[in-house]
Amino acid sequence: MNVSSLDLPDIPKLRSGKVREVFDLGADGFLLVATDRLSAFDCILPDPIPEKGRVLTQISAFWFHHLRAHGSIADHLVTADFAQFPERLQPFEAQLAGRSMLVQRAKPLPVECVVRGYLAGSGWKEYQNSGTVCGHKLPEGLRLADPLPEPIFTPATKADSGHDENIDWPRFVEALGDETVAVALRAASLLIYSLGSVHAAERGIIIADTKFEFGVDETDGEIMLIDECMTPDSSRFWPADAYQPGGSPPSFDKQFVRDYLETLPWDKTPPAPPLPLEIVARTSEKYLQALERITGGEQQRAFSL
Numbered sequence: 001m002n003v004s005s006l007d008l009p010d011i012p013k014l015r016s017g018k019v020r021e022v023f024d025l026g027a028d029g030f031l032l033v034a035t036d037r038l039s040a041f042d043c044i045l046p047d048p049i050p051e052k053g054r055v056l057t058q059i060s061a062f063w064f065h066h067l068r069a070h071g072s073i074a075d076h077l078v079t080a081d082f083a084q085f086p087e088r089l090q091p092f093e094a095q096l097a098g099r100s101m102l103v104q105r106a107k108p109l110p111v112e113c114v115v116r117g118y119l120a121g122s123g124w125k126e127y128q129n130s131g132t133v134c135g136h137k138l139p140e141g142l143r144l145a146d147p148l149p150e151p152i153f154t155p156a157t158k159a160d161s162g163h164d165e166n167i168d169w170p171r172f173v174e175a176l177g178d179e180t181v182a183v184a185l186r187a188a189s190l191l192i193y194s195l196g197s198v199h200a201a202e203r204g205i206i207i208a209d210t211k212f213e214f215g216v217d218e219t220d221g222e223i224m225l226i227d228e229c230m231t232p233d234s235s236r237f238w239p240a241d242a243y244q245p246g247g248s249p250p251s252f253d254k255q256f257v258r259d260y261l262e263t264l265p266w267d268k269t270p271p272a273p274p275l276p277l278e279i280v281a282r283t284s285e286k287y288l289q290a291l292e293r294i295t296g297g298e299q300q301r302a303f304s305l
Helices: 052-069 089-098 121-130 167-174 179-204 255-261 277-295
Strands: 013-016 020-024 030-035 077-078 101-105 104-109 110-117 148-155 206-217 225-226 235-239
Touching: 030 052, 030 089, 030 235, 052 101, 052 179, 052 277, 101 167, 104 121, 110 167, 121 255, 148 179, 148 277, 167 179, 179 225, 179 277, 206 277
Parallel strands: none
Antiparallel strands: 013 020, 020 030, 030 101, 077 101, 104 206, 110 148, 110 206, 206 225, 206 235
16 A cells, blocks of 8 residues: 555644555654655645555665674664564554654754766756865766776764755764764764665665654763664665766656756746656556665565564
8 A cells, every 4th residue: 555644543643745654653663654646846736656665665674684784883773573563553563664763862963965976967057057066075087877986974964854955074073062973973974875885785775865863862961873874765765777977867866856847837836746656657667676776685684674
């Protein structure tokens, strides 16, 4: 079943983001539910993408498991195994199983931590105008989709609705109010991207760029990775066997939808236009391909962390 929105009787909803619904379970933590909503150009599209929420949850759970095995930063996941969810959630198996996580209570930090390893998206547009990406001076002569000399950290504001905005380092520090925290988030983001890129490359995927979100544990103040991790929603995934710099590579992410939307006379403000059935079906297929490649069919194991 497709899930575009969700309410659970007698369980308070903490917030509703572009894709996820967050419910407050009290002492049991938060319930994070990935819907099948798709956001492009920071607008929620009217058509759900079948299986999308399950793909996002399973890939994120896989990455949390993988990063723990490599001693990376703490994350908020308690379990993605529905059988281990509190008894009061069991009647909602059809809506929750496979697309939801039980997570620790954390206060989200008001920034997005973006790491770019290749020149694409808004970074490519800025580079064409100024030779820089978010304050990073890059070599001359780079092409669209070229690898960068080294991955760069390019933070952004975070908005539940409306457009995110790239920000420079001083504004990033100001948003957090603590330079020590800012330095720690930058280091963690670059490390996670590095670990993820190595694994993805082994599975035939290039992670061109990705964004992370972090929060502060409500119990002990520890900084942890939250929300999702290196999914087709938060990353550009390119198939290594079809990658060619100098143009926009094929992808396993929502760039396919962005490319379609760019052909329409739409000003990228709500309401977003409907998607043709073939675009919806092809997008779902791409997300499922990303799941299979990244996890190698091990996604069920990822539920039992």
